[in-house]
Amino acid sequence: MHSETALSILQYLFDRAGRSVAIADLEVVIGKDIHHLRPAIEDLKTSGFVSEDEYRIEIKPEGLHFARSRWV
16 A cells, blocks of 8 residues: 555656656645655655656656556
């Protein structure tokens, strides 16, 4: 089971599928600093739902499938 923060991040990325999002943007939108976001991001990366490159993250196809099954 993913944390509430991880699900919030995934939902934000799902709405922006196909685009890479700066982690700084997540801090503003989610309302938590990187120290609170990092464990959730790592959880999503371990699940194969997101990829990270140069402080930017993007939802992967596995994350899209999970999100569609949950929110669509």
